[in-house]
Amino acid sequence: MSDVVSIDPRTGQAVEVVARETTTEEVDRLCSAAQAAAGGLEALGRDGRAALLRALADALEDRREDVVAVADRETALGPVRLNGELTRTSYQLRLFAEVLDEGSYVEAAVDHAGDTPMGPRPDLRRMLVPIGPVAVFGASNFPLAFSVPGGDTASALAAGCPVVVKAHGSHPATSQVVFDILAAAAEKAGAPAGTLGVVHGVQAGADLVAHPAIRAVGFTGSVTGGRALLQIIEQRPDPVPFFGELSSLNPVVVTPQAAAERGATIGTELVGSFTLGGGQFCTKPGLVFVPTGADGDGVVEAMAAAVREAGAPVLLNEGIATAYGRTAGRLADADGVEVLASGAQPTGAGFQAAPLLLTTAAADLPHEVTEECFGPLAVVARYDGTADLFGALAEMPSSLTATVLRGQGETELPLAVSAKLRPRAGRMIYDAYPTGVAVSWAQHHGGPWPSTNSQHTSVGTTAIRRFLRPVTWQGAPADLLPPELTDDYRGIPRRVDGVLELPR
Amino acid sequence: MSDVVSIDPRTGQAVEVVARETTTEEVDRLCSAAQAAAGGLEALGRDGRAALLRALADALEDRREDVVAVADRETALGPVRLNGELTRTSYQLRLFAEVLDEGSYVEAAVDHAGDTPMGPRPDLRRMLVPIGPVAVFGASNFPLAFSVPGGDTASALAAGCPVVVKAHGSHPATSQVVFDILAAAAEKAGAPAGTLGVVHGVQAGADLVAHPAIRAVGFTGSVTGGRALLQIIEQRPDPVPFFGELSSLNPVVVTPQAAAERGATIGTELVGSFTLGGGQFCTKPGLVFVPTGADGDGVVEAMAAAVREAGAPVLLNEGIATAYGRTAGRLADADGVEVLASGAQPTGAGFQAAPLLLTTAAADLPHEVTEECFGPLAVVARYDGTADLFGALAEMPSSLTATVLRGQGETELPLAVSAKLRPRAGRMIYDAYPTGVAVSWAQHHGGPWPSTNSQHTSVGTTAIRRFLRPVTWQGAPADLLPPELTDDYRGIPRRVDGVLELPR
Incomplete structure (x- = not known):
């Protein structure tokens, strides 16, 4: 496989060889590790994953100078912008920790057994669970906030999904440095091995999207690139959701x-x-x-x-x-x-x-x-x-x-x-300008095609919804239910028999 | 075009010609009418659409005997089951009216302008809006509950989306009778012309999915049928969400x-x-x-x-x-x-x-x-x-x-x-059996592929989420906001500056 080379855009010259392109076998190994990590990451629970996200934010902040230096050399975006981007990146990791603390995002609902105009209804309890390992494609233009540690990764980890990132060819050195920081911090914080992975190279990206362990894809890039990945997804035996942001006229x-x-x-x-x-x-x-x-x-x-x-x-x-x-x-x-x-x-x-x-x-x-x-x-x-x-x-x-x-x-x-x-x-x-996308509860970054985030966002707290799916438990004994769905749980907002209740 | 024939499955004999297959031009006319109805249907507001859904339920109940008779003749499912199915169908129309009354489903969120670790944040307000006209494919096995007036139609209308139904070839007479009942009731209830449409024939279904006015597709049927529609969708200039339930081993x-x-x-x-x-x-x-x-x-x-x-x-x-x-x-x-x-x-x-x-x-x-x-x-x-x-x-x-x-x-x-x-x-x-799917708040009917409802459900109140998409208003004056996002609105649960608040 070819070398992965980091280029200085200010000179156009190659500066260093960062890695070799990830082989199909290596992609398979990383995806299998991600699959194996899924149960453990979910089992950390909302508290454990909130602690993990905060540890990742701290680790990034600790290495701010190193990260900004390599990112500036590799993207020419300048230290002011890149320092701001790192702040945004650690802020959104911490905001998703708050989302986990608050807990509404699981959409917990309990319908007790009872009579309805349709006849007797069994006990039904619904909440959102992690969708499984997620492939994240780093964006060229946000080496931190939409790349290895960006909004897709933060929201997927918050959801409980292991992440394998396809590093963007525009900033492989930044991607690798940041990945190493995050992977070490994740291990230290008790995340299962395989929670995070990174791959380099176009073929590795295609292999990633085709891999059976991958359950959703987050992508920021061109319409052409997005369409190519969609074609790979459609050829899977089990097509998976694709959340792409593909271009915008604004x-x-x-x-x-x-x-x-x-x-x-x-x-x-x-x-x-x-x-x-x-x-x-x-x-x-x-x-x-x-x-x-x-x-x-x-x-x-x-x-x-x-x-x-x-x-x-x-x-x-x-x-x-x-x-x-x-x-x-x-x-x-x-x-x-x-x-x-x-x-x-x-x-x-x-x-x-x-x-x-x-x-x-x-x-x-x-x-x-x-x-x-x-x-x-x-x-x-x-x-x-x-x-x-x-x-x-x-x-x-x-x-x-x-x-x-x-x-x-x-x-x-x-x-x-x-x-x-x-x-x-x-x-x-x-009466303002579209550049600048605040990370917050009410933000939406998506829209109809060419965004395939048409129903979901890639920025803001509701980005977590992309990496979740509903499960309903019918007639389950308390021992088999997630804690959030047991009768006495009061830690999060829940809908009980159709009525929304705040925690107490 | 060919005749659309209703067959008696108990004899295998053709009983009547219901219609002629809908031509490409007629599909275009219906989809354009649906597009033209979208603004008016949204403008009815939550109250107006709740009244519409209740009127549709009443109209179905009023014609119960006629509907059950034709459905039984056409499906051989028997009057007990079909009466139950009609009850389920009117129940779910009324349940979606309750969803509109309650209003959580719009996921209203208000972030006031203020300072954040990322710097000043503008005023941001988010809620879900109708996705636009929806194509619904009736299912063979539920001539009422998953067909012209079924869960897809009820949830799409509740969301504020006009619906064009592809009648299933197994029960065209039932589909047409029920459509006529609903269309008359919708008109009487003040819904805009074009709110509901029906088409017959395989080609009409393909034309429907390809039509630019259609913004989402709900489908219940085979993997082969679902894959064929997905291919049509992928060939659109603007692929749209496809919510398919394609088979299940259970x-x-x-x-x-x-x-x-x-x-x-x-x-x-x-x-x-x-x-x-x-x-x-x-x-x-x-x-x-x-x-x-x-x-x-x-x-x-x-x-x-x-x-x-x-x-x-x-x-x-x-x-x-x-x-x-x-x-x-x-x-x-x-x-x-x-x-x-x-x-x-x-x-x-x-x-x-x-x-x-x-x-x-x-x-x-x-x-x-x-x-x-x-x-x-x-x-x-x-x-x-x-x-x-x-x-x-x-x-x-x-x-x-x-x-x-x-x-x-x-x-x-x-x-x-x-x-x-x-x-x-x-x-x-x-400790129960999978047949029988209660319509309720905590129900989920979906799952990973071969359901493309992997992240959403086709049964239960959250089915409405399929036909909605988020919009954020930034710095909007109150006059330009939907009522639910204005400062003084207290009629529904909202998340204000990150905190979930119940109506008062």
Whole structure:
């Protein structure tokens, strides 16, 4: 098998050999170990797994400097962002520990035996149990928060599922360092051997998804990559759930009133959002609807000015940089599209890319601009009245987010725009920007296809639901029930005979 | 297009032409109407949809005699069973009205803006919204409870999703009569036009699943049928969730202590369960593990005696009767399998089938007996000690149910058996039989593949979750929020800043 090489995106040069690609036999061994660990991880119980998650967070924090250094060298995302990302990563591990403490997530329900209009009903008790070993595919653009120790891993471990991570080829060294930290901490915290595994290489990823021990897949990446994994899953004797986040356009609508009130501010802030992290966010605003006329011109002029001031970010890897150049060229060349402004040009070293701002007319929206362009590019679509705008919104693909920038106290147009966009979005944002996805109880990061997280989220506490499945016990003696379903248990919210009861 | 013909399974003769197969253009029209109805159905709100569901239940009850008569003529299931099924159907419509009244199902969560270890958090509010129009495939074996007005339809309408039903070819007349009753009642109750639709024919079913307006599919049927629909879904530009219940073996373990204490009773009751409804239940116990030795012999002798007394049921249609004969023959001819007993032989008229009891050794379980045989057949696998038993349980496919028949107060072996079976089952049953699936809050009817309801249920109140998806509103003014997410709303349980609060 080939070497797994870590590349410095600032120079484009190979820096070190991290590992060799994981063989099919090694994948099998890791998946079998994960399978063997499943019972023990579940048996730790909610308290034991909460302690495990906190131990993982502590271990990551203890090695913050080492982790940030290797991640910065390998991704060029910079220490400020990467320190923030590590904070986010340990925060979400600890938040899932709180989810375990609180316990609602098991959806415990007890129906005592009794009579119903359908006749006698047996004693039925339902709760969610771990789905089994989970394959997690690390994302290129979040080496910590959506990779080895990210939201998928944290939520799967919280659920009680062993995890085998496919390290992203963009940051294998970071993945391996972080894996070693977590694996050591997990062992020390009493997790069964096999609770965590890591694999490297494209074939290893395919082997992982096909492995019979794997019961669910979490993936962040391209539509092409996601479709390829879906095909492998469909060919399994037992297809398993696939939770993929595959791309997102993230449309933004600036209302005429918002443009009139604060057009210049909006323009500057939009550029800040779409160039953040080199434009390599799944929530990057890719298409911005701006009214025609002087107020809209103010938005666009501020955007153009900010783009001209923008440096050329180093993108994560050669593939992303090449795809960016190709996609940006296709968009710029599409019928009816013009270049408004570009930022600093690459200086030749590493995987740099020039920020780009394009414009077109909403009334005749070219198909090309409804596709995601991963990197520091946005398209402005000018609309002349609501008919123009609504016609274009009807062409929008589904996205993780949709944003409305309103005037002060404005509701009528924002409501109409929301009605068009909500069926196509997972998160509706008002008077803010889509980049930045808080980890919290009420967060949702998903949406209709191209997210296959259509019914579940990959960010926030409810992400745990992806790695659980219901089981009902009928007529079970107390000795055979999970503690949460026994009559006297009062530690978590439960639904008893249809009535939700808080713990006491 | 061809005629849709209603056949009497008791005679095998065509009785009437119900309709013509629905054309691709008609499917498109119905799906577009469903799409157009989606906003209005959601706008009815929880109260309006609860009233709608109750009106549908009342309308069904009002026409009970007509419905049961046509269903009996078309399915041969008999008036007792069909009256019970109608009661179940109206009960579950009313139960979903209670789900709407109670309101937990929207999973409302409010995170107020504030500071976190990750920095400031915006105001985030999450709840579940209707996924959009749903395609429901009626089941052959439940002409009411899993067909036009069944659990899929009830839960989808409750969620706020318009429904287009593919009528099962086994009972088109029942489907059409019931559809006409429901459609009239829905209109009278103020549901938007297009809330309900029905199509006939195999091609119409395929067209339905491929239609862009359809956002989820509920299906009960064969693995082959389910795989075919999954392929259509994967070829959509936007694959949608598929909730299929595709087959189930439903293993039963009789412990030595249970066999010793009440072997004869168990044997008789098992035959009652596997021949109920002609053995045409997805929860039919297909494989029964019985200990070797005299106590186990007592179970098996009682089973054989009961089978010899059993009449030859009329199966639902020619395809099922033919498949039953073929599968029963293959199982009986498999290496190591012997015929223990058979019931009454078909008299020649209609789609009758002879009940059949087979036996084999658990230590050398033939692959054939791990497949579902739809109809009045069960296999007894004799085990000689726990090593034999556990080895065989490791070969079990996943099922909707797994059953343990224990001795009085016995826990050790039942616990060990449960540990083997729970990863392969949606419902664990103790000291009862799997046929009979109560509709309640704590019910689960699903499981790992071949159920694609692996994470959700098709029976019970949580079935509604299949037809919902989360949306988060960030920084939304109160005017743009659903009522359930506004600050002062107290009508349903909500999670506020991470804390679950009951309504007041």
